[in-house]
């Protein structure tokens with residue numbers, strides 16, 4: 001596979017792998033401590049450690065590249081957060097990157113960009129934090145966007161079985177996609193790699209649908225209507241995070257629906273950029289619910305789009321028709 005972004009790929013893969021290891025270490029604690037952000041969503045030591053690790057790596061190799069990342073260190077600066085800061089630094093150090101609390105806060109804040117630029121990275125240090133907390137799926141999601149086009153997309157999924165045909169095989173998979181150069185999936189703990197491809201299912205009644213666990217993130221009512229319209233009788237598979245894109249990419253599911261739960265919610269680019277390229281390079285199609293391509297030129301939000309439909313491609317038009325019929 002010829003690669004135009006070889007160095008970026010290497011740096012990104014190493015960073016995502018290391019961040020996955022840090023997340024696992026935190027998760028193996030009995031009850032990972034969490035903070036509630038101003039929107040009442042959770043954030044943990046692992047989110048911050050992961051963001052510090054990935055931003056540090058990008059900053060060292062690509063000093064001029066802006067990073068639009070989900071978290072920032074503002075809440076960590078308060079005096080009463082000293083212990084929490086120290087625990088983040090300890091987790092970063094435990095994966096081989098020696099750092100103190102001040103240093104990790106600086107790295108976290110390297111992800112402060114919010115505006116579109118001709119070349120930038122976007123990072124979700126843990127996508128699916130609720131999934132992470134309940135022991136479900138979560139993802140370290142990273143993408144490089146050049147001239148508004150996603151050129152690299154990585155999804156590190158520490159809780160995803162590496163090979164869906166070996167349910168008791170290794171757990172932990174990193175999907176790495178480069179535009180025009182394909183996708184490969186790597187095991188987190190070994191050198192094993194796999195080529196993957198979306199399914200070829202075209203019969204709409206046979207489509208295996210996946211969606212968010214959280215009904216506040218995607219309308220379960222609308223997806224049930226769409227499934228009925230398509231003649232699907234199997235239950236949707238609910239899993240957290242961009243692991244949904246990874247499962248469509250490898251043909252384990254055929255369709256991922258993310259349907260707005262209220263007018264005006266703007267999806268964040270870090271919740272999608274990595275996953276979108278992973279599905280596209282595996283042969284699938286991703287649009288919003290109106291059939292428009294996702295527009296990554298608007299800064300941190302997908303303000304020109306509503307919701308997301310990711311499919312194996314073959315079934316995409318039929319699904320969009322059902323989405324319209326359901327009045328999404």
Ligand SMILES: Nc1ncnc2c1ncn2[C@@H]1O[C@H](COP(=O)(O)OS(=O)(=O)O)[C@@H](OP(=O)(O)O)[C@H]1O
Nearest residue numbers: 126127128129130131212213214216217239240241
């Ligand atoms: N109202 C609403 N609508 C759509 N999306 C929302 C909404 N609120 C939050 N979020 C974002 O959802 C991200 C989690 O993704 P998922 O819904 O796929 O996973 S989960 O099932 O909720 O765990 C989650 O990402 P993380 O914060 O990184 O976990 C949020 O950015």
Ligand SMILES: [Mg+2]
Nearest residue numbers: 041042070129
């Ligand atoms: Mg969050």
Ligand SMILES: [Mg+2]
Nearest residue numbers: 124127128271
């Ligand atoms: Mg997210």
Ligand SMILES: [Mg+2]
Nearest residue numbers: 070124126127
């Ligand atoms: Mg997140």
